[in-house]
Amino acid sequence: MNKLNTKIPDGPVAEKWTKHKNKIRLVNAANKTKLDIIVVGTGLAGASAASSLGELGYNVKAFCFQDSPRRAHSVAAQGGINAAKNYKNDGDSIDRLFYDIMKGGDFRAREAFVYRSAEVSNFVIDQLTAAGVPFAREYSGYLDNRSFGGVQVSRTFYAKGATGQQCLLGAYSGLIRQMSLGKVTLYSRRDMLDVVIIDGKARGIITRNLVTGEIERHSAHAVVLATGGYGTIYYLSTLAVGSNASAAWAAHKKGAFFSNPSFVQIHPTSLPQLNDYQAKLTLMSESLRNDGRIWVPKQKGEKRHPNEIPEEERDYYLERMYPAYGNLAPRDISSRAAKERCDAGYGVGKTGMSVYLDFKDSIAKKGKKVIESKYGNLFELYEKITGENPYEEPMRIYPAGHYTMGGLWVDYNLMTSIDGLYSIGESNFSDHGANRLGAGSLMQCGSDGYFVLPVTIGDYLADDIKTGKIPTNHAAFEEAEKHARDKIIKLLSVNGKQTVTSFHKRLGKIMWDYCGMVRNEEGLKKALKLLSELKEEFWKDVKVPGTMDELNQELEKAVKVADFFELARLMCQDALNRKESCGAHFRDESQTPNGEAQRIDEEYSYIATWEYTGEDKDHNLHKEPLEFECVKPKARSY
Amino acid sequence: MSNFLKASIGRKLLVGLSGLFLFSFILVHLTVNLFLLAGQESYNIATHFMTTNPVIQTIEPILAIGFILHIGISVWLTFWNQRARPEKFLKVDQSKSSTWPSRNMFVLGGLIFIFLVIHISNFWYKINFTEIGYIEHGGEMVKDAYTMVATSFSNWWYVVIYVAGAVFLGFHLNHGFQSAFQTIGVSNEIWRKRWTVLGNFLSVLIAAGFSIIALYFLLKTL
Amino acid sequence: MNLTLKIWRQKNAKAKGSFVTYKLEGASQEMSFLEMLDYLNTTLIKKGEDPVAFEHDCREGICGTCSLYINGRAHGQDSMSATCELRMSRYKDGDTIVIEPWRAKAFPVIKDLIVDRLAFEKILEAGGFISANAGAAPEANSIPVPREHADKAFDAASCIGCGACVSACKNASAQLFIASKVSQLALLPQGRAEAKSRARNMIAKADELGFGSCTNTGACEVECPKGISLAHIARLNREFLKATL
Known part of the structure; x- marks a missing residue:
């Protein structure tokens, strides 16, 4: 357990960070230039970290699988980024933001x-x-805020519906500047295949050049993973198709512990799956719930057109079940309610797996113009995809996998359980507990990348100022490279009949059905069995065309899906272990009499941290108890 | 300044500026030509003024420089732009995204250039450097350019060339006018629309103005 | 629906490419364009052929990864949308679709429909940033920005860096891409300090990389998935004039 030292400093929570910063060791400017840092992933967390480290004087090597850092999936965050500026004078403060996140x-x-x-x-x-x-501004020229996702203050900064894009491009421009100054070297179109550990310390990575296929070695004094979440494990999710868990998983297999893997946020307002060809689900901004009313018919298997269903035959179930928040209930609650209604046979659409989001009343009350000015682009997008006009008939929506709260375990310095290996942004597990607040993701990424990691990494690197360049001919590099190559050769040599995507789809379905919005023991056990069968089938019958010495997109996918099988297993194990319901993790067995999530604080007030023990073996569980000094856990009521 | 001339935008700016300068010349030219419709005397006096006035005489070489700059840099830029896409698309459909003249400025410019050569040798050169008939207006002997023009335009084929030249010019200006303002940066969302409307109007005016004169003389011979 | 697809195939950057015609049966109007290509690839893999390489990631029109020149138009026939947002409901049974990679000297083909857009990064490196180190930033509200400027800056900044402007341009000019960044930062007081060198250097870099020059056809604006206005190019031109004269 000594590896799970959180290094959280003593003292009142409000003073910890300042105290910590004052105490940790630093590296002086001249010595920083002797130190190399690898940053994998160039989303908001990775780009801000890489640029900030470059500004400090470190030699940074940044890696991304995309052709450019600007395409990392932070780009797709829509709603906003939270901060406790209290510009609205509505009583916001750091304490209140802190409490809301908790x-x-x-x-x-x-x-x-x-x-x-x-x-x-x-x-x-x-x-x-x-x-x-x-960012959006008032007419005064000062920054505007809006309220977002079930909180009582307006603290969300936004740039229309493209806040993530704008924040990422801001960080990216900093990265670009460091590239122009020679402090950051960018390696784009690289998949990280493994992390290299020398004498217990992360000293480099193995990558595959996605254009030439070359397996490459890169060394550094520290490695930072900013590789995002693994929501694409469901195949259909709101995530970019290329998002994956492989880098984090490689680190995990090398000894980095993985925490709360089963905590996945399911976003309530995505477009439903339309057909079997679909490659991803399109997110519709949550802001639609401000004016849309969600309902299903009261009649099971209703076949009438929604506009023909009279008011008294509609069930506005969110308003019925959660009168205080109604259609604005938190994401996990709204998502589950939709699933519950659909599973009970009230769902609408061809597949019966969607619910209505109706703007009829808002249009009648506020006028079409107002609705158009607020959501015009979203309505257009909807019509483009479905061919239905939301001004005339209700939208159909359904929940989709969105954000993974789980991730690599990190200590207060954001270091994983491997010395010198850091994890920031969505790839770590640290800041959102069992469910993330809207507009909280960008906030964490920016915090980690700009202001936390660049300071804390010095504490570790202070020991390395005399180390000198890390040679890439060390046996550990040799071995890691061979390992990576062997895996690829193995994938290519199966030469079966089924495509990688077909396996991914089946894997996703298992996870969605049994380890999605609602979990139970029976389902999870069944999932584990199905997963192991599917994994076996994958390694016997997958077809990966082409060779490893060329641009080979099928091979890239195969590597990722192979890792997903292993991660899926751990997710189920984690979900099985946590017999309580909390946040996005809902166990059938643990609910209140009226069907709400029932936390069991006496037994599960801990972070479930998992240690890899070998392929197809159960992971070791380390429980890190949660200590609450400031907040008192109570039942969420919405 | 060297940055300016080295950059593609800088060179393009010179094309735009010289274009606007040439455009102002065209307006003057059309104005003078319109005297043709007012009769022999008016036109001949106007021509006499244009060929003898010292101010106009000084501007003429500048005008020539304008032409050379406009044509020279455009040709250079066109070849430079050709190099930017060595492998062409198989199927190109730009009809929805841009106007035909905007895509064919070089072709239009080339056609106008050919016309210009014919035109200069037929009129400008003749009026300035050859002996054409003189006529007395208000007690002064001036060159009878009017008759020369009238004779030329009595040839239907010359009218065809001339009208074609005017139409090419109109198309060229249709894009060129608003494009020049865009290039020199005197444009935004609103002004671009205004320049476009104005450009459309002026290009039609110029094409029609020059053509009508030629057709007027042709019709007169019938 | 059945389609005839004429697709550019090129093994790698050095290989010589050519068009290959595929008869695709059983596509559906419910597919997105890229899902139709996914489907084509599935059939190719099953037949033991090399699937068509094309780029995509977010599939919701924001990451700028997807490209494709479809039937003569960048990102296909729909305005204000990227290829990933294009739906097969826009096509009929029996249609022939020509699919080409972006073509420009500065965007060399890597494989099939994938091109290298690193040139954009190089242009940005020449000045597409504000030199503000982490930690040095003043309180965000200490610099008010008129709302009109902030909105215009946002419009410019909505560029997704896909390269459609370059493809749509008959001159393969990157002017709209450069303008989007120069204009965004020129409109904000934070960006004024470096405005001159930014405009000058980014233009010089684009010239050096082999992009063409702008002739104001306006095709870029029409094909831009974000509809970035030519007005930003006019502002770029002004900024360039100010910077060089």
Whole structure:
């Protein structure tokens, strides 16, 4: 258990970060130039970290699988980024933001981490603004805020519906600047295949050049993973098709512990699956719920057109079940309610797997113009995809996998259980507990990348100023490269009949059905069995065309899907272990009499941290108890 | 300044500026030509003024420089732009995204250039450097350019060439006018629309103006 | 629906490419365009042929990864949308679709329909940023920005870096791409300090990389998935004038 030292400093939660910063070791400017850092992933977390480290003087090597850092999936965040600026004078504060995140996460996050993110959030806004991010403004020229996702204050900074894109491009421009100054070297179109450990320390990575197919070695004094989440394990999700877990999983297999893997946020307002060819689900901004009313027919198997169903035969189930928040109930609650209604046979659409989101009343009350000005682009997008006009008839929506709260375990310095290996942004597990608040993801990424990691990494690197360049001919590199190559050769040599995607689809379906919005023991056990069968079939019958010495997109997919099988297993194991319901993790067996999530604090107030023990073996569980000094866990009521 | 001339935008700016300058010349030219419709005397006096006035005489070489710059840099830029896409698309459909003249400025310019050569040798050169008939207007002997023009336009084929030249010019200006303002940066969302409307109007006016004169003389011979 | 697809195939950057015609049966109007290509690839893999390489990622029109020149138009026939947003309901049974990679000297083909757009990065490296180190930023509200400017800056900044402007342009000019960045930062007070060198250097870099020059056809604006206005190019031209004269 000595590896699970969280290094959280003593003292009141509000003083911890300052105290920690004052105490940790630093590397002086001249010595920084002798140190190399690898940053894998160039989303908001990775790009801000790489540029900030470059600014400090470190030699940074940044890696991304895309052709450009600007395409990392932070780009798709729509709604906004939270900060406790209290520009609206509505009583917001760091403490309140901290509390909202803790509560939103259903009291399954570490206080010290959440507080730090909230504390640093204001600087993130300052930094992004200085970088030229065109956040929305009032007529006065000052920054505007909106309210978002079930909180009582307006603290969300936004740039129309493209906040993530703008924040990412802001961070990316900083990265570009460091590239132009020679402090950051970019390696794009690279998949990270393995992390290289020398004498217990992360000293480099193995990558595959996606254009030439070459397996490459890169060394550094520290490695930072900013590789995002693994929601694409469901195949259909709101994530970019290329998002994957492979880098984090490779680190996990080398000894980095993985925490709360089963905590996955399912977003309530995605377009439903339309057909079997579909490659991803399109997210419709949650803001639609401000004016749309969600309903299903009261009659099972209703066949009438929605406009022909009279008012009294409609079930506005969110308003019925959660009168206080109604259609604005938190994401996990709204998602589950939709699934419950559809599973009970009330769902609509060809597949019966969607619910109506109706703007009829808002249009009648506020006028079509107002609705158009707020959601015009979303309505157009909807019509483009479905061919239905949401001004005339209700939209159909259904939940989709969206964000993974689980991830690599990290200590207060954001270091994983492998020395010198860090994890930031969505790839770690640290800040959101069992459910993430809207507009919280960008906040954490910016905090980690700009202000936390660049400081804390010095504490570790202080020991390395005399180390000198890490040679890439060390046996550990040799071995890691061979391992990576062997896996690829194995994939190519199966030469079966089924495509990688067909396996991914089947894997996704298992996970969605049994380890999605609602889980239970029976289902999870069944999933484990199905997964192991499917994995076996995969390794016997997958067809990966082409060779490894060329641009081979099928091979890239195959590597990722192979890792997903292993991660899927761990997710199910984690979900099985946690017999309580909390946040996005809903266990059938643990609900209140009226069907709400029932936390069991006496037994499960801990972070489930898993240690890899070998392929197809059960992971070892390490329980890190959660300590609450400031907040008192209570039942979420919405 | 060297940055300016080295950059593609800088060179393009010179094309735009010289274009606007040439455009102002065209307007003057059309104005003078319209005197043809007012009769022999008016036109001949106007021509006399244009060929003898010292200010106009000074501007003429500048005009020539304008032509050379406009044509020279455009040709250079066109070849430069050709190099930017060595492998062409198999199927190109730009009909929805841009106007035909905007895509064919070089072709139009080339046609106008050919016309210009014919035109200069037929009129400008003749009026300035050859002996054409003189006529007395208000007690002064001036060259009878009017008769020369009238004679030329009595040839239907010359009218065809001339009208074609005017139409090419109209198309060229249709894009060129608003494009020049865009290039020199005197444009935004609103002004671009205004320049476009104005450009459409002026290009039609110029094409029609020059053509009508030629057709007027042709019709007169019938 | 049955389709005839004429697709550019090229093994790698050095190989010589050519068009290959595929008869695709059983596509559906419910597919997106890229799902139709996924489907084609599935059939190719099953037949033991090399699937068509094409780029995509977010599939919702924001990451800018997808490209494709479809039947003579960048990102296909729909305005204000990227290829990933194009639906097969726009096509009829029996249609022939020509699918080509972006073509420009500065965007060499890597494989099939994939091109290398690193040139955009190089242009940005020449000045597409504000030199604000982390930690040095003033309080965000200490610099008010008129809302009109902020909105215009946003419009410019909505560029997804896909390269459609270059493809749509008969001159393969990157002017709209450059303008989107120069204009965004020129509109914000934070970006004024470096405005001159930014405009000058980014233009010079684009010339050096082999992009063509702008002749204001306006095709880029029409084919841009984000509809970025030519007005930003006019602003770029002004900024360039200010910077060089």
